[in-house]
Amino acid sequence: MRRKLAAGNWKMNGLSAALSEVEALKAAHPAALVDILICPPATLVSSAAQATPGSPIAIGGQDCHQNQNGAHTGDLSAQMFADCGATAVILGHSERREDHEESSEIVRAKARAAHAAGLVSVICMGESLAQREAANTLDIIAGQLSASIPDDCTGENLVIAYEPIWAIGTGLVPSLDQIGEVHDFIRARLERRFGAGVGRSVRLLYGGSVKPDNAADIFRVSNVDGALVGGASLKQGDFTPIIRALEDSI
């Protein structure tokens, strides 16, 4: 039985005052029935982790370098995130694939580094609008799956987020059938590659314009084990109804 996961990606948003949102989440969900993960900017990871010990809220990074240390000015290693209290890291978000020209091969190397540091990798993938309109979605996902996911994956250290690029921050959401088609496809590919045990235990999140008013419908789709939420994770008042919708879907 996969435990559901509500993950928030704050992206490049949040100064120290935003830690009050983490405190508010902690107060609103003292005994959550689902896992909750907040990935604030790297500057807040340590203080967010210190604010949530023993709570159902885990803290994660939004990216890490593939090396453990060295001459990589401005970069942060997986070990550094683990050292300051993170338990997970988002990797291969489309904004990083685009803004930083990250290839799936780099994402795979980063995931290996994350796993070696004891972090859960939340590996993102998804098609552009042009790719969807050309009916290439499943081919794109297949390619990203085989190239971005390392061989050392387990149900404990890997979470996959399907995030269609055209749905991120746009208010556009694929139909429930479209979400289900991709999630079923990812599940089948994972089972084929890793076997039924691991393949069935990896959690699959949907991401892209998840809001309080569409979350319950999305959480009813097969093989959707939760969500990776951007804008609606910034405020506890928006994220809490999404977390509750996920709890209600159990």
Ligand code: 13P
């Ligand atoms: P939005 O929820 O703001 O569309 O962002 C989704 C996302 O990119 C999460 O990683």
